[in-house]
Amino acid sequence: MTVNEIDTTHPDRLPGLPDAHDQWNFAVRRETPVQRLDRNYAEILQEVRVAQTGVQLLLAFLLTVAFTPRFATLTDFERRVYVAALVLGAAATALLIAPAAFHRLVYQRRLKRQLVLASSRFALCGLTLLMLSIGSALLLILSVTLGPALAAWFTAGALGWFSLWWFVVPMWSRIRHSGTR
Numbered sequence: 001m002t003v004n005e006i007d008t009t010h011p012d013r014l015p016g017l018p019d020a021h022d023q024w025n026f027a028v029r030r031e032t033p034v035q036r037l038d039r040n041y042a043e044i045l046q047e048v049r050v051a052q053t054g055v056q057l058l059l060a061f062l063l064t065v066a067f068t069p070r071f072a073t074l075t076d077f078e079r080r081v082y083v084a085a086l087v088l089g090a091a092a093t094a095l096l097i098a099p100a101a102f103h104r105l106v107y108q109r110r111l112k113r114q115l116v117l118a119s120s121r122f123a124l125c126g127l128t129l130l131m132l133s134i135g136s137a138l139l140l141i142l143s144v145t146l147g148p149a150l151a152a153w154f155t156a157g158a159l160g161w162f163s164l165w166w167f168v169v170p171m172w173s174r175i176r177h178s179g180t181r
Helices: 018-028 031-065 069-073 075-105 114-144 148-176
Strands: none
Touching: 018 031, 031 075, 031 114, 075 114, 114 148
């Protein structure tokens, strides 16, 4: 029997598959490479939706800060941190929205694999910039409330915390289980 040009009677001899993931997905899920790409893109969009809410709230907060009376009392250091947080937040927003724009521009061009790869990179880079924007915003707020020295320590701890859960633990898990395929 043939499904989407794949001989389903011999899942160990799938013709033209680009990688082992496609073979595994077909053998276990009966999912073709195209179906896998569709699922991967849908998963990326779900992940991005979670991050977009956070970055949009942060950016909205940062955009209003400059119009408050207290903004005039910020030190040069605090203004620079504010600008860094604002620019990083805007850059994170751009990258977290980029999968939708990329999809729109390559729609019906048979570039789903490129869309999934690019969207994955956009999401990862967007999350990194979001983390840095949150760190900058935290540094700004803590600097105003606690002073720059103590703020730097708390911000470093927060960035370490974000890095641990967003990057270190997933990479550790990825490395630890790399031989289980």
